[in-house]
Amino acid sequence: MNIDTIITSEQLIRAVNETLRMVGFSLLFGALLGIPIGILLVVTRPGGLLENRLVYRVLNPVINVVRSLPFIILLVAILPFTRWLVNTSIGTTAAIVPLVLYVAPYIGRLVENSLLEVNPGILEAAQAMGAKPWQVIWHFMLPEAFSSLILTMTTATIGLIGATAMAGTVGGGGLGDLAISYGYQRFDTFTVVITVVLLVIFVQGIQSAGNALARRARRER
Template identity: 55%
Template structure:
């Protein structure tokens, strides 16, 4: 108990700040990525050959752009777009400085997950609504999105967990959060206890999010 108390006295405040920063990075980046990724996923589905807004050029263009971004490891993307990040937000370090690369990394991932979820919807159900003369925008919301809610939630859960892993890597450029704490103190200064605690906290966070996502998806599937 004495050792735990001593550790908390020395590192408690730093760990708490790192946890807050991790939540800030994840929350802000995820919110923006969802606003970009979900419409992109819907557009990928609607512009496919044979779909309501079939457009080969748009579909292939989106496909290529998303594949290119997804093929670049986050750590490389992080350094590659540093000038762009600085131009957009005025800095390339700290929580603010990693939001742009986190969004660029996560949005295409969400778009792919959204596309997969929507394509699982029974084609017969969609055709039934279209046969009744219901407009495409209503079919998107009341059929595609509603019928695939469970899969969308599971997809967003996976994307969030992947995003948390990316925030940890952002510590290499002083992005803040648990990854930055583990790198600066756990690795560079050989504070092994700090490394262990940050790893345990990340495991708890990921497990909690996965359990929450599974429960929400199961509940939506029953509705």
């Protein structure tokens, strides 16, 4: 292995920071969009608290279409929008835009599945007591699904980590970019191994933390 291809600790730390930045901001904005989408899918569906067939029939297929696009295709397809929004189409900041659009409908669908697991009897009892729809959602539906929602966000975070690695193929920065630029293009096996190990550590740590928080939430109910 040529000494010129060996990555430095500074490059590795910068790549880790870029990955954490992409995951953190994308998860934040994706959750701000995805959680309301999931709630809307549940309450507007036939038989929901706020049944609205028009909203459901428009929102549901849109979510399906966006989710059916592989991330790398979505990333390339919205390059003009990304360039218009953040004034660039490369780098970590630019990668956050498609990451948000990728994870928001994903979170929305996962949240929908979590909320649909709530016992309908609890919601009916809340309505019988005179609770308004927003009170049913906030005080009954979301608390009952809390442990499942934790696992939902855990799954979304892990999915984002994989997507950030793919963002590296178009200069998105992070560990994926490091693996492509040094590991693949310069045939540096050491860099590939390091990035894979770090990604595995991230995924295992997040999954373990999510499982622990979900178990704690179930015990406290």
